[in-house]
Amino acid sequence: MTTLVGLDLTGRRVVVVGAGVVGTRRARRLIEDGARVVLVDPSPSEDARRMASHGDVEVVERAVVASDLDGAWLVVAATDDPALNAEVARWCLAGRTWCVNASGFRAGTARVAASSTHGDLTVGVVSAGDPDPRRVATVRDALASHVESGAVDLRRRRKRRGRVVLVGSGPGDPGLVPVAGLEALATADVVVTDRLGATALLDRLPADVEIVNVGKSPTNHPVPQAEINAILVDRALRGLTVVRFKGGDPYVFGRGGEEVHACRRAGVEVSVVPGITSAFSVPALAGIPVTQRGVATSVHVTSGHVGADAAALAALAAGATVVFLMGVSALPGICAAALEQGVAADLPVAMIEQGSTATERVTRATVGTAAQVASTAGVRAPAIIVMGRVAAPGFLDDPVCATTGVSDDD
16 A cells, blocks of 8 residues: 655755665655755766755765665665665664665655656656556646646645745737746636737636636726726635736736736745747747848847837847837827938838737838838837848848848858
């Protein structure tokens, strides 16, 4: 009979006997769990020596003796000699120390589960009979995929302190939401959501999850930021898990910093799941690399709703790619300021509406024509505006254009 138990090895001594391929692999996982790992082997592998050189493990370069196990909370017998592993297991049994015998479970007193971690939840699988690592790993991976999909209700049943998780939902395509974001949604009692981003995922939530829509549009801000902050704090102080579901990345013009400040001032636990910012992902999906060796070696991202600031104009003049977020209404002023700054009128401009979604549209122009083209085409927010040589139509299809300035030696 096997009982699955979780061990907290943080800061605790764990001895791994055998510093070959198996031993170093086991050691690496134990390090990730926070254990103080000691590797004992008369001929440690180069990998083990490198780990020791970084201070990740202690290596004892000699044959193991029983006293090496003194003070250990867990021992892993991982040499390529089954008889030695069995002897180490007998020492552990005599000393009442749990031992994983890599040569076979029945000669040891413990086995390490194949596990996956999902936030503060770990799912583990072990063989109750003879070891079958590939079978166990297959089951573990299937369970992990199911949990990561967001299809499992991960909400807490036992009440605890409330918390807030800021989740970046990317540019809009649900497939671009990070796994950690899906898992956070599955833990939510309350979701405070923007208008933009992968909001289609909210349809998957259980019916009793509270959804608070605080979305803004360029001319309509129905819920002020101070009120959003208050909602987050209020629900968390009630002991609820609150997910702030934000378009793009919380810290890229998403006011995530303000929300974190509000939570911390109120003593509310808060964490952040970064998202894929639309500033880079939307151009990429539209075939625009915001940097290209020999063409654009830097990129400047700015909030376009205030117009062209001095830094953006300087970047354009220097040949950098400039990405404007929320800049549709300010586009005429941006283009006029760029031309006054001496930016070439024929510098390419790409306007990408509804990026990453089925209704994505890309409109091409130049700095000299963009304002008129946008007006004629009816370009509307949400849209990303990219200015720079990389925004030229067919940039990636033209090897001459895409490699301008790059030599064979670069």
